[in-house]
Amino acid sequence: MEYVSPEGLRLDGRRPMEMRQLRAEIGAVAKADGSAVFEMGNTKVIAAVYGPREVQNRSQQMNDQALVRCEYSMANFSTGDRRRKPKGDRRSTEISLVIRQSMEACILTHLMPRSQIDIFVQVLQADGGTRSACINAATLALADAGIPMRDLVTSCSAGYLNTTPLLDLNYVEDSAGGPDVTVGILSKLDNVTLLQMDAKLPMDTFENVMQLAIEGCKAVANYIREVLQENTKQLEYRRGV
Amino acid sequence: MSGTAPATYSPSPTMQNKKRAPIFTDVDWVRPDGRGFRQCRGAFLRTGAANAASGSAYAEFGNTKVIVSVFGPRESKKAMMYSDIGRLNCNVSYTTFSTPIRGQGSDNKEFSSMLHKALEGAIILDSFPKTTVDVFALVLESGGSDLPVVVSCASLALADAGIMMYDVVASVSVSCLGKNLVIDPITEEESYQDGSMMITCMPSRNEVTQLTVTGEWSTPKIHEAMELCLDACSKLGDIMRSCLKEAASASQE
Amino acid sequence: MVGLSVGEKHFIQGGIAQDLRSDGRKRLTYRHIQVETGVIPQADGSARVKMGATDVIGSVKAELGKPNPLQPDKGKVSLYVDCSPTAAPMFEGRGGEELSTELSATLQRCLLGGKNGAGAGIDLSSLSIVEGKVCWDLYIDCLVVSSDGNLLDALGAAIKAALSNTGIPKVQVAAAVSSDGQPEVDVSDEEFLQFDTSGVPVIVTLTKVGRHYIVDATSEEESQMSSAVSVSINREGRICGLTKRGGAGLDPSIVLDMISVAKHVSEQLINKLDSEIAAAEACEEESGHG
Numbered sequence: 001m002e003y004v005s006p007e008g009l010r011l012d013g014r015r016p017m018e019m020r021q022l023r024a025e026i027g028a029v030a031k032a033d034g035s036a037v038f039e040m041g042n043t044k045v046i047a048a049v050y051g052p053r054e055v056q057n058r059s060q061q062m063n064d065q066a067l068v069r070c071e072y073s074m075a076n077f078s079t080g081d082r083r084r085k086p087k088g089d090r091r092s093t094e095i096s097l098v099i100r101q102s103m104e105a106c107i108l109t110h111l112m113p114r115s116q117i118d119i120f121v122q123v124l125q126a127d128g129g130t131r132s133a134c135i136n137a138a139t140l141a142l143a144d145a146g147i148p149m150r151d152l153v154t155s156c157s158a159g160y161l162n163t164t165p166l167l168d169l170n171y172v173e174d175s176a177g178g179p180d181v182t183v184g185i186l187s188k189l190d191n192v193t194l195l196q197m198d199a200k201l202p203m204d205t206f207e208n209v210m211q212l213a214i215e216g217c218k219a220v221a222n223y224i225r226e227v228l229q230e231n232t233k234q235l236e237y238r239r240g241v
Numbered sequence: 242m243s244g245t246a247p248a249t250y251s252p253s254p255t256m257q258n259k260k261r262a263p264i265f266t267d268v269d270w271v272r273p274d275g276r277g278f279r280q281c282r283g284a285f286l287r288t289g290a291a292n293a294a295s296g297s298a299y300a301e302f303g304n305t306k307v308i309v310s311v312f313g314p315r316e317s318k319k320a321m322m323y324s325d326i327g328r329l330n331c332n333v334s335y336t337t338f339s340t341p342i343r344g345q346g347s348d349n350k351e352f353s354s355m356l357h358k359a360l361e362g363a364i365i366l367d368s369f370p371k372t373t374v375d376v377f378a379l380v381l382e383s384g385g386s387d388l389p390v391v392v393s394c395a396s397l398a399l400a401d402a403g404i405m406m407y408d409v410v411a412s413v414s415v416s417c418l419g420k421n422l423v424i425d426p427i428t429e430e431e432s433y434q435d436g437s438m439m440i441t442c443m444p445s446r447n448e449v450t451q452l453t454v455t456g457e458w459s460t461p462k463i464h465e466a467m468e469l470c471l472d473a474c475s476k477l478g479d480i481m482r483s484c485l486k487e488a489a490s491a492s493q494e
Numbered sequence: 495m496v497g498l499s500v501g502e503k504h505f506i507q508g509g510i511a512q513d514l515r516s517d518g519r520k521r522l523t524y525r526h527i528q529v530e531t532g533v534i535p536q537a538d539g540s541a542r543v544k545m546g547a548t549d550v551i552g553s554v555k556a557e558l559g560k561p562n563p564l565q566p567d568k569g570k571v572s573l574y575v576d577c578s579p580t581a582a583p584m585f586e587g588r589g590g591e592e593l594s595t596e597l598s599a600t601l602q603r604c605l606l607g608g609k610n611g612a613g614a615g616i617d618l619s620s621l622s623i624v625e626g627k628v629c630w631d632l633y634i635d636c637l638v639v640s641s642d643g644n645l646l647d648a649l650g651a652a653i654k655a656a657l658s659n660t661g662i663p664k665v666q667v668a669a670a671v672s673s674d675g676q677p678e679v680d681v682s683d684e685e686f687l688q689f690d691t692s693g694v695p696v697i698v699t700l701t702k703v704g705r706h707y708i709v710d711a712t713s714e715e716e717s718q719m720s721s722a723v724s725v726s727i728n729r730e731g732r733i734c735g736l737t738k739r740g741g742a743g744l745d746p747s748i749v750l751d752m753i754s755v756a757k758h759v760s761e762q763l764i765n766k767l768d769s770e771i772a773a774a775e776a777c778e779e780e781s782g783h784g
Contacts, residue, residue: 029580029640030547042535046639048580056583071579071586076635077537077553088587120579120586122639124551125534351599354592362721362741407743432564436607438736448743452723454736455603460757463733464750471746 034145296402304384539660569621661686
């Protein structure tokens with residue numbers, strides 16, 4: 001199948017190095033300590049953060065740092081055909097772990113010993129790149145909750161189809177079976193916190209694809225920073241400072 | 242809104258209510274088991290059906306046969322948080338041979354929470370803090386009105402176990418078939434019903450602990466059905482009380 | 495779980511007794527209802543309903559299926575509610591299951607009528623395509639995104655809004671029946687028929703706090719309740735389902751009084767909801783065309 005037309009356009013009309021439309025909104029869940037909605041094209045996720053609070057399960061308490069927990073769930077209606085079993089399958093367990101590890105890398109856990117931070121991400125619509133969208137939403141939600149972080153973690157994926165590196169794969173491109181590289185970076189420190197790839201790629205191509213994904217992460221980081229600044233301005237305005 | 246009125250989706254509006262057993266739509270039909278519309282099935286109640294439990298009861302209403310055993314109060318699981326009132330844990334299950342088609346005793350997950358809600362208002366939970374009472378109900382044979390029978394039987398078992406209660410809990414359901422209200426329906430009637438109402442109540446306190454209604458009802462009909470149910474509940478309550486008295490006097494001898 | 499001090503509890507109870515609740519509402523006033531339709535593009539119909547901080551999404555998906563042999567002239571509707579852990583940390587893992595099952599069961603009772611589907615708010619016979627052979631399976635999935643009390647009413651409203659947003663594809667049944675007895679069905683992907691929601695009831699939950707009942711309780715107020723009665727009522731003022739929650743017993747006359755109050759409240763709620771749904775649809779249409 002042809003994923004990039006001779007004119008250099010992808011199935012949804014994007015250029016190979018073009019990202020989908022980003023949209024973010026802070027404070028989607030009123031009861032949570034921090035929350036955010038993050039959209040990448042048709043992929044839409046909600047993240048909610050509760051904490052830092054007392055550790056629920058005493059045996060998990062750590063005396064020198066905070067416990068970070070994460071749960072990823074998909075809504076029944078999030079995919080094209082209706083899902084029957086939304087919770088606790090292996091895929092969501094794995095993604096929960098991935099998100100938790102990337103967020104742990106940026107939260108200053110040593111500042112909040114003996115406490116617990118819960119991150120819940122809920123996929124409303126899945127159209128490829130849910131992993132990245134969840135990490136981006138979680139970053140925003142953590143920032144909204146006022147949890148001290150080293151830097152913003154942002155994530156983006158890139159793939160390699162029809163000998164072209166493609167940025168931000170959608171569901172159709174993702175299920176084409178080609179390599180799919182998901183990268184998460186700490187944008188200012190320029191550190192990679194998450195790197196996942198399936199299928200195989202020659203070393204030099206991999207470098208290109210990964211570089212593309214990193215560029216994507218940086219673009220997301222810029223957008224997230226803008227959203228946060230806008231949000232802070234709003235808060236300032238409301239306080240009448 | 243768009244300019245033209247949207248068409249309503251109904252490809253075959255003429256085939257409503259065609260496939261219904263004709264007997265129930267007649268004005269003067271007879272119930273399959275020959276009862277009057279306002280006549281309950283014969284009830285057989287007995288406490289002390291299982292020896293291992295702290296209390297147990299067996300109930301038989303027509304073909305519906307239920308056994309309930311109560312364990313506890315016993316120490317709550319360690320993982321549970323401290324609670325200054327007792328906990329009630331209910332579980333309703335069906336035997337595989339309870340229905341004509343094997344293993345079809347379905348919606349019991351919902352029944353467990355319904356049983357819990359029906360009983361919790363009647364039990365004096367303050368009397369056993371930090372502990373749990375387990376109520377396990379097993380439907381041996383499903384013959385209609387299963388849940389009401391389970392609730393009444395469970396309250397007998399609780400009384401047998403010596404758990405403090407404000408009153409016994411009696412439960413009765415009514416089915417609405419056409420224009421008629423039919424009390425204590427059997428499976429066949431339940432499958433053709435237009436609506437149903439189930440009441441669990443404490444007869445001597447005149448309090449409703451649980452009430453569910455399905456189907457479309459007008460207010461006068463609800464009044465009528467409620468009256469019918471409450472009347473039956475109070476009679477059932479008397480029978481349950483005499484059953485307990487009998488058991489108590491037998492053990493004294 | 496809501497952690498309230500003794501003083502806060504008294505404040506809430508006292509406010510309800512004086513007909514002035516913590517957020518300034520009267521006992522029988524709803525919070526502002528905000529409806530947004532078409533929020534899930536993949537679904538055949540969807541809606542998001544917000545009542546204060548309570549936020550739920552309802553979606554409808556129609557699939558072709560086989561009717562139940564006992565009711566060959568009717569379609570099937572299944573209804574599931576899922577509580578997202580974003581709404582409360584206690585819904586994590588399997589923690590939300592109990593509440594989800596309870597909400598699903600209550601909604602089924604309120605909207606889908608009895609076992610044989612009689613008295614259902616959703617007209618099941620309108621979902622039949624070929625009697626005994628093909629029908630529509632309607633999957634209604636709800637998600638609780640944020641919860642601040644009165645989930646049942648919000649879910650009921652979301653389902654009503656999602657159904658009125660639902661377009662069911664037009665179906666052509668081929669005259670020739672294929673060899674296996676299954677008629678050939680041609681589903682149009684252009685023409686849709688709007689689902690008739692005039693019979694879909696609304697759910698009114700009356701929460702009893704002290705001697706009074708209130709509608710649209712917040713989770714703080716719900717923590718103070720002795721019992722609650724949820725009544726689903728359709729436009730004709732007929733009761734389509736009823737469930738009681740909460741442990742404390744109620745005098746039968748109080749139950750009947752609550753039903754009549756709920757009936758009174760439902761008239762306003764239906765009108766309010768209808769205008770909100772119409773506004774949301776108009777809004778969606780505008781953005782869709784513009």
